[in-house]
Amino acid sequence: MSLPAPAPAAPLRGLYAITSAALCAQPALLLPAAEAALRGGARLLQYRDKLSTPSARLANAQALRALCRRHGALLIVNDDVELAVAAGADGVHVGAADASLAQARAQLGPRAIVGASCGPRLQRALDAAEGGASYVAFGRFFASRTKPDAPQAPLELLGQARAQLRLPLCAIGGVTAANAGALVAAGADLLAVIDAVFGDPAPAAVEAAARAIARQFADG
Numbered sequence: 001m002s003l004p005a006p007a008p009a010a011p012l013r014g015l016y017a018i019t020s021a022a023l024c025a026q027p028a029l030l031l032p033a034a035e036a037a038l039r040g041g042a043r044l045l046q047y048r049d050k051l052s053t054p055s056a057r058l059a060n061a062q063a064l065r066a067l068c069r070r071h072g073a074l075l076i077v078n079d080d081v082e083l084a085v086a087a088g089a090d091g092v093h094v095g096a097a098d099a100s101l102a103q104a105r106a107q108l109g110p111r112a113i114v115g116a117s118c119g120p121r122l123q124r125a126l127d128a129a130e131g132g133a134s135y136v137a138f139g140r141f142f143a144s145r146t147k148p149d150a151p152q153a154p155l156e157l158l159g160q161a162r163a164q165l166r167l168p169l170c171a172i173g174g175v176t177a178a179n180a181g182a183l184v185a186a187g188a189d190l191l192a193v194i195d196a197v198f199g200d201p202a203p204a205a206v207e208a209a210a211r212a213i214a215r216q217f218a219d220g
């Protein structure tokens with residue numbers, strides 16, 4: 001089974017909000033916080049949940065898909081092709097240690113979104129593009145609480161990638177409203193953000209945080 005075509009109203013550009021482990025551990029907060037991020041301007045939402053039960057993950061993913069549809073955004077599932085299909089998500093994101101990009105593309109079909117983590121390595125991104133990636137993600141660019149030991153990527157990497165790739169480029173790792181503009185100026189099409197959006201899960205705080213980052217794309 002393959003995924004349906006992604007919602008046409010949401011290009012691969014803008015704020016890419018990723019659910020945090022702390023948020024997913026509080027089911028009552030997950031959906032209100034996710035909707036607040038979408039109201040604040042998130043164009044993609046990634047459901048990243050390593051701890052919940054399979055049934056809870058499916059229910060959450062289906063509910064998040066409905067929210068994304070309501071707001072004209074895209075739902076991406078982290079590292080779980082089967083869940084993406086079952087929930088009717090728009091695609092999946094795979095990391096270096098996850099199911100291979102080629103396998104994900106084969107399972108999901110040609111129209112699904114398949115993103116690939118590339119760390120600080122341009123060659124990995126070039127390979128991912130050859131393998132059918134919809135976008136490539138570089139990072140971490142700044143200090144990150146999610147992956148503090150990940151190798152750092154220089155801002156110049158985005159310019160180097162832009163010169164060789166036509167795919168959307170995603171920047172991740174310590175992205176905040178204060179440094180988002182530099183990443184966009186350097187060539188990032190997507191800013192993947194966890195803590196700076198969901199660090200305070202109160203809906204008002206999430207919406208304000210999302211809007212502060214999303215506005216970096218207003219002139220793009």
